[in-house]
Amino acid sequence: MQPTPKTRFPVMIISSALISPAQLRPQARLPAPPTCRRLALAPLLSLALWLASSAPILAGPLPGPWTPLFKGVDHSVGTNITGQLGSLSALQVVHCVRVDLTDPDVKLFSTPRAPTYVAESSETLTRSVPNFLKLYSLQIVADANFYSASSGGADPSSEGIACEVYGPQISAGTVVSASAYEPDARYASLLFTTNNRPFWVFNNRPPGTNTSGIYTVVTGFYPIVSNGVNVGAASITAYPDSAIHQLQPRTAYGVSQDSRYFYMMTIDGRQSGYSDGALDSETAYWMLQFGGWNAVSMDGGGSTAMYMADSTGNPLALNHSSYLASYSRERCIGSHLGVYAKPVPGFFTNLVALADDTAATITWTTIDPATTQFHYGLTTNMNLSAPTNLTLTSTHAILLTNLTPFSSYYYSLIGTIGTNRYVSSNLLFTTTNYVVTNGIFGFTNSWNYQTANLDGVNWTARTYDDSAWINSGPGLLWADSYGFSESLPLPMITQMPIDPNSGYPFVTYYLRTHFTFTNGVAGVTLILEDYVDDGAVFYLNGTEINRVRMPTGTIYNATLASATPCTTMDATCPDDWAISGSTVATNLMVGDNVLAVEVHNNNARSHDITFGLSLTATVPYAFSPTLNLASTNNALALIWNRGGFNLQQANAPTGTWANVSGVAFSSPYVTTNAGTNRFFRLRK
16 A cells, blocks of 8 residues: 555655755754645745755766666666866765666565564664675665664674664564654655655654555655755755765665666775765765665765675675775674565576475576586585486476585586586575474583592493492582682582592592483484583593583593683683584484583682583474365366475375376476376375
8 A cells, every 4th residue: 555645744855846955954843744835936946046056066977887686686886086086076986776666576675673672772683784684685785774772872893782773764564763853863764665666755753754555664864866956065054963974985875756766875985095985965966877866865984885695695795885994894783774686587597496404496497498407515516416307398396305404505507408508606595404402401400420530430431330429419510619609600509529638629520410312313413501610521421522621632530621611710601512413323322321521620729610511402303394286177286385395196095105207396286187086295
């Protein structure tokens, strides 16, 4: 649903009238949204003269040609050469992405709400532009609204920090930031309906504009282009700021006069000899050259960054941000705008990869009938291949089996027609990981412990008898020459003895516990978390599985730990680690198992020692797909919702099952109705 023509927007720029200085200038408070009014001819003439005197007429370089990046998404680069700047003030490198809003496969996506959303406080979480692109599998991403992080303000030190977003922002139809009075006025909003129709509200102050049917909203600081006129210089007076109107890296968003194209533009800056930045009027100049009819200045400076996805979904920088140049990483920001788009149509089209945990189905078409070769692997070397299909066809499908769960596989397609050979870019899919997490024991699990020297004794074996050891008790287990426990995150429950000869804890304590495992061991991962002061060696049924802060080589009773834990040198932070694959398959047993641990001090005169351990297992489970049957006239279509399965048929539910002939692992599979009962199932 789109806003009707009767909807009134505060200072909405969708008419031939130009905006006035009063409309540009921020206002302290608006009691009610004003309506749009066309300016009379005389005021319009005087305004045009005022704008002409405020914004210099720029005569400078033109941008380069548009290059397709994705279907409906093109890229152009503009620059000038030092000494031939025309009326541009400095060296500038400009990148612009043009998004065709009429393309049915294009979708916009702004930063969504934080999981712990609180309006005007915890609205979003910080992410760098490349990581935001990868997290949401987008094709294009750039920085958007201004923001303030709860820690670090405009320059937070890491990702995942809660942010307040300045100005209205809507993500996938959900309000992220409402039209509220911000400490720094940010009210120049760009709104998109569910079908990507754009609307401008240059002065979107509280209570805000009508957002019925609006799917995406981002907001900048001030307009720089209005109805095809460069109004960048006017913003200096209307929006006073000591720094933002200087030569700066810039991000600007614009829309074409016919509302077909959306422009995402960056100008690099603060990099002498490469690109110095731009003034507001120069930013507007470039936007006009690319085709923008209305445009706003977004967050810029160190936040200015624009990335695209390569063929494997990894981020690739389009511009060269000043923050990256200074800090070797992109700034973690609180607001982004991204674009979903399909690949540019080529020889290979309609590519779909449906991955399961240990299998995957990949389907695609070619513009002409061709033979098929398929290469894949865990690295870009792609050392594995599927059988070559020598039949000339336009519809292709591959079933891959024996894959590793939760792993990324690179793959490429090769099509051959006679002597012509077509090769795709490197592509990527990721297998799933169907697991159930089962807790085996926690930190309060009971352990038998011993302090005697056990060098030369096979005390880690599952069958070893530890009934004569000193004692047993639940964790955390500890010993301290001061006679009291440290203040640690978990309760210190069991006190172990100290060495009576030295008055300090023993250098080494030996511990054992039994646990029962009832599932099969195939595909199992054991996840362990320990609190250890200082170092430890861990054994499963007599086999060493890990060392924490211990030296290499043979470990003896007198061996000291190689380091102390945490920054406090006490067990105030956990060690988290896991074992899987052959280590688990070889050593974990169905039934009774023994974990054995030797804990070592870092110093023979250390006054304390601590140990506690929790054990969790992730166990694979089978995921059953849904198989549906649709009948039309004499045809049957079988449809299922996951890849990696073969379609089988039989004449009776208890009859002999066989794979359906032909390519019967790609949904949908269409066959004729033979007039007899047939039963179908999926098998992996």
